[in-house]
Amino acid sequence: MDMRLPLSATEATKLFDAGTDLITILPAISTIAEANEFISAGETLPSWSDEDGIKLILNQVRTSTSAQEKKVWEDTLISVPLLKPGEGMYEMIGRCGLLTKSNQCADYDNRPRICRDYKTGGDACKDLRQDRDIAVPVEITQKSI
Numbered sequence: 001m002d003m004r005l006p007l008s009a010t011e012a013t014k015l016f017d018a019g020t021d022l023i024t025i026l027p028a029i030s031t032i033a034e035a036n037e038f039i040s041a042g043e044t045l046p047s048w049s050d051e052d053g054i055k056l057i058l059n060q061v062r063t064s065t066s067a068q069e070k071k072v073w074e075d076t077l078i079s080v081p082l083l084k085p086g087e088g089m090y091e092m093i094g095r096c097g098l099l100t101k102s103n104q105c106a107d108y109d110n111r112p113r114i115c116r117d118y119k120t121g122g123d124a125c126k127d128l129r130q131d132r133d134i135a136v137p138v139e140i141t142q143k144s145i
Contacts, residue, residue, distance in 0.1 A: 002094070004079050006087045011112040018097030018106070025076055026057075028088030047085040054080060084113075 007015070009028040016022050026048050047053060057077050064070035079089055098106045105111050 003092055004075070005090050005092055005112070005114050006079070006082045006084070007090050007112055007114065008087050011114075012088065012090055014107075014110075015092070015097055015112065020095075020097035021093040023091040023093065025072070025089040025091055026053075026080075026083075028086060047087075048083045048089070049080045087113075 004025065007028060012022060012024075012028060048057070054077070057073060057080065060073040061070060061077065064073055076089060083089060096105075098111070100106055105115065
């Protein structure tokens, strides 16, 4: 299922290495060394959702040469508040490479933050599945006595 994901550089690499088809929309800046053109020593890692990051994305919207490219950047701007410092925005094309044939995560204990925050059968899950016309799974809860 194609979807945008906020991921750290480590998470993106792990998913890519597992066979996930990822397109980088906004690269994750995971170390001070990678961010040295943006910040001074001792400062915190930049976030795409801070003022400077938003200005860069708005510039991409303004300078887009096609309607399709402009739409990509407009959608990115909407997604930016989901990003934490050190995360980038990636588009996953198709299935996650960590999912087994039985739809279980092959590395559940070390899954990306987005997967940890995403409750199966929760509101976000239902919204996403309804938008894509996919059956909504039944939420499994413990029976109370």
